[in-house]
Amino acid sequence: MPGLSEVFRAEYGRAVAVLTRVLGDIDLAEDAVQEAFGVASEKWAADGVPPSPAGWIITTARNRAIDRLRRDSARGAKEAQAAMLFTAEPAEEEVDRLRLIFTCCHPALWQAARVALTLRLLGGLTTAEIARAFLVPEPTMAQRIVRAKGKIRDAGIPYRVPPPSELPARLPPVLAVIYLIFNEGYAASSGAALVRDDLCAEAMRLARMLGTLLPDEPEVRGLLALLLLIGSRRAARTNMDGAMIRLRDQDRSLWDAAMIAEGQDLVRGCVRRGRPGPYQLQAAINAVHSAARDVTTTDWAAILQLYDQLMTVAPTPVVALNRAVAMAEVVSPGAALAVVNGLDLERYYLFHAVRADLLRRLGREQEARAAYDLAAGLTANEAERSFLRGARTLDG
Template identity: 45%
Template sequence: MTVESLEDLLRGLTPQVLGALVRRYGRFEGCEDAVQEAVLAAAVQWPAEGVPGNPRGWLVTVASRRLVDQVRSDHARREREFATADEVVPREVPDTDDTLVLLFLCCHPSLTAASQTALTLRAVGGLTTAEIARAFLVPEATMAARISRAKQRIRAAGSAFALPTGAAREERLRVVLHVLYLVFNEGYTASSGRALHRPDLAHEAIRLTRMVRAQLPEDGEVTGLLALMLLTHARRAARTTPAGDLVPLDEQDRTRWDRALVDEGTELVKGALAGPALGPYRLQAAIAATHAAAPTAEETNWPQVHALYLILERIAPNPMVTLNRAIALAETEGPRAGLALLATLDDDPRMAGHHRLLSVRAHLLEQSGDPAGAHENYRRAAKTTASLAEQRYLESRARRVRP
């Protein structure tokens, strides 16, 4: 078994094993630590000794033993909380997949968005603390403390290991999807650092979203989110030059788009749009599918893109949606119409000095014949972004339009 296939196997088994332990013993924090130790043990032993016939059972057994050892070594307080620790013996585990329950637990409303994301990647994604810290460019000790605080908050909240019901379930599912969306976005366009992409995060977000959809195949928003990720990720190979410089959508070589991902995403969109009550992920996926259907940038159905953004803006108001609608509006009615719409965002504190607003304004000013204004906004945008790839691209644009 290759290193990559072993990592894939362990990441797929991690939430199943953790779910089995938490369902049996109840203590998320202790169980999560024990499972991570079992996964590390497997990563060392299996390459040398071979993968056991029942790898899930092996991990459950080892993690259970680690949990018992942990409990017994923690003296009085742990003994009171785990009075039956000496009776904990590895036994048959129901063959159920609790991944969705774990995702709901990791996205508990008492946690911040950053903690939800980190805990999801650790407990459900199977990433180590060091891997998560590297992905978000923070010291490992900082990420370890964040994850530890998140687990303590969940314990203090007394959350039951079960799916919420009714309106609470729908609300928590929205949080789960939002966390997966954030993970994917960080992987597709890194918010900081030298590289434009972080493929490991994008792949992980897609993998986890596939797992959610496997358990909720009839949910249109889950399907829409997966479709959006696939259609967007399909462009990855065409988004940068061999030197790592950014290539905007309208300049990409579309023959380099991953056709298998485009076809899968397009089929998912068709199914998702057939359902009732369109949601934001289905609409964003429909926009991505419209771009994917165009053989060239010039053949994009911009009126349809703009109409979809209008609907999205009504059901899920967001300055980024308005910004993207301004781009589509400029394509249908000219750059001055797009600039007028952008002006409505100037007083929005969420967009103050945002490099995306500055860069889109620069692009539309360039199209409208104002090189001086475009140059100034490209320069300001380059100074604002923390992504070096975006910074290089914006600086090159500024040089190109310098009066």
């Protein structure tokens, strides 16, 4: 039976989405769900976890919201709103989170705020975790989330999935939300565990839902392929003690063959469509990795070529950093280091980790150790920090 923290991670987003549909108010829904988890922390400690913890949370949150509406209502309008809660149809829970994503990702909101708010409401991530994902200070992210929720309320942004004619324009921020939820699950920004399977599974489920909604949209298929191909490695990412294992050292027999096969099939379908986008290209890169039996048989030239294409459609510093990793294999570590040194990613721990590896390969041990120290100091994940500190002490 899961504990409170596991239920929170798995069900917080669903509960907020369901209560938003029922209440028509995101703030009220989130407050009610948070109150319900507060009650659960006391009752479950005494009585144990109920057979249906998600249902218990949603019911308790609904009742708390009803109580609040009744306390706050002066006359009939509020009382009527509260009474409606008892007769609200429970159907359509499967699309509630999708509705909430599109609401949070409305064009009236700033794009970074859309993603941050959805991560907060759908993924149940803390403000601190989201701030680390965006590489911004926590107070900045807190203000961003508050303003986004206020904009939804003040602008009367509807809680619905857009009609088909609007979906293509509304899709990119939704894809970004799902990808960031997956990334937080695949490489948790804080805590002892490197991987949070609940968030990975949630991102994949949302990607599949989008695929059902938009079966002919290649970027949706590309995102799902990307999540499957990366997610196939989860079992090989850590050892029995939870220590991180880098890609080149993973036991590839532990990779999920079914997920790889599905992801590769999706990539082949994307190639046939001939409309490449950022997620499709990233999926293709990971398809090349998944086709190799080990790092020595990896087609790095193909990966570098795909990164060249990716840089034309998504020329970001992080893409350039990843491209440099492939460049080190195809050209030289020195050429890759020259590219990395020109990137403005000083607050990104993987920038320093990549730089440290390149410096070590060039025999510049003292500089490499300093870069590993910087990388370890910038991650709040204990598994990553331990790995980086261990890499620092290795002989060249």
